Amino acid sequence: MANVPRRTLVALGAAALLGVSACGGTAAPPAPASSASQAQWTWTDDRGKNISVPQRPKRVVAQASAAAALWDFGVRPVGVFGPHKLKDGGPDPEVGEVDISTVETIGNAYGEFNVEKLATLQPDLLVAGMYVKDALWYVPEQSAAAVEQIVPSVGVRLSGKPLLEIIEKYGQLAAALGADPKAAPVVEAKNRFDAASAALKTLAAEKPDLKVMIVTGTPESLYVAYLPDHADIQYWGELGLNIVSPERPTESEGGFWEVLSWENADKYQADVILSDARAQSMKPEEMAKKPTWAKLPAVKAGQVYPWHAAERYSYLGYAKVMEELKTNLDKSKDDLVK
Incomplete structure (x- = not known):
């Protein structure tokens, strides 16, 4: 990006x-x-x-x-x-x-x-x-x-x-x-990844109504992640997580996102929002200055957590991501939106 x-x-x-x-x-x-x-x-x-x-x-x-x-x-x-x-x-x-x-x-x-x-x-x-x-x-x-x-x-x-x-x-x-x-660190990381996947799958089954949306922001627009184009989000969906995803991405972006103006940032509702944590992306406190963002149920409830959009593709990398994600979703309410 x-x-x-x-x-x-x-x-x-x-x-x-x-x-x-x-x-x-x-x-x-x-x-x-x-x-x-x-x-x-x-x-x-x-x-x-x-x-x-x-x-x-x-x-x-x-x-x-x-x-x-x-x-x-x-x-x-x-x-x-x-x-x-x-x-x-x-x-x-x-x-x-x-x-x-x-x-x-x-x-x-x-x-x-x-x-x-x-x-x-x-x-x-x-x-x-x-x-x-x-x-x-x-x-x-x-x-x-x-x-x-x-x-x-x-x-x-x-x-x-x-x-x-x-x-x-x-x-x-x-x-x-x-x-x-077969080096010990690689085997240990694979086992940790499998355990994190299983734990996230269990959580998804226990909280089927918990709606999760993944976004990134710029001063001009809010980008809502299109599930099929992001390997990590797609995997979480396969584990059973209830992902809020656009029906199709914005064509001008070549996939990956539906691009919304900030005036239309409330098009989708979710109990939890995962926000792009990279340095070049808007921080939640910056997006809080946008009225439509501030009114979103997940934002008002303080249920906005990091999304590690450029995580390395290794067992260790995604084990850590899923462990953090489960911790955040465990403490989240699942009845903010219907």
């Missing part, structure tokens, strides 16, 4: 391709050395693109959310682009457990992507998710050709696919990059 909607977070800015200089970054992913690591490495990504390189990539650069997912599966990127560092120097939630002190910055915001810095890292592979067909998230369109001259890339499709399938794809990629899929 640029100033919010996911589909607009695709491309801006450009940089001239310069020659490769001294390498930088951190150590390669912790994987045991073996003859297999020296064999031809191939991967077919979600663009249908076949990547084939002489040996398994060791120096991986990834978009923040992709880096976070790979990190949870045991891969240690050498460079990151997209939101990963807050103004106070701390890690952005989008980068998950990644130790940002050990990775190089290629760009920290939409429109920032330093092609020259990418080249100096001498990367073996670049990984990014894709919300728009064949467009690597946070890789500017104007820089895409230059990037491809520097490093082969892998795109992971993040829309129109089930949540579990996306998580599993990152796990498979991590294993192909040398991580151990």
Whole structure:
């Protein structure tokens, strides 16, 4: 998302391709050395693109959310682009457990992507998710050709696919990059994810009348999430959560949302509202200045909670999200709207 909607977070800015200089970054992913690591490495990504390189990539650069997912599966990127560092120097939630002190910055915001810095890292592979067909998230369109001259890339499709399938794809990629899929932290995270899913399913069955709406806001508009286009929301719906969703998204947004003017922000009613928690989105206290928002039942009842819209696609990431969601829904009244 640029100033919010996911589909607009695709491309801006450009940089001239310069020659490769001294390498930088951190150590390669912790994987045991073996003859297999020296064999031809191939991967077919979600663009249908076949990547084939002489040996398994060791120096991986990834978009923040992709880096976070790979990190949870045991891969240690050498460079990151997209939101990963807050103004106070701390890690952005989008980068998950990644130790940002050990990775190089290629760009920290939409429109920032330093092609020259990418080249100096001498990367073996670049990984990014894709919300728009064949467009690597946070890789500017104007820089895409230059990037491809520097490093082969892998795109992971993040829309129109089930949540579990996306998580599993990152796990498979991590294993192909040398991580151990049976490592204790990975197994523990999977068990935690399964337990969180089961708990949320139980809650949904116990509170079938609890209506939940997911939104993000800009000064001009309120965006209401269209369930089929968001893998996390779709998954919660499959678990039985009563999601308030538009019948269809706004065509100009290419899916994902129905866009409402603030005058029409009361089109949908819900007991609970999950509000986009990312730094670039309006905060609930900012939206409170909008009269229609302030009058919504969930807002008046104080039942507005965070939605982690750019959570990394890993078992650990979504286990934490669902645990927090259950805690918030447990304490919520389910009789505010009919």
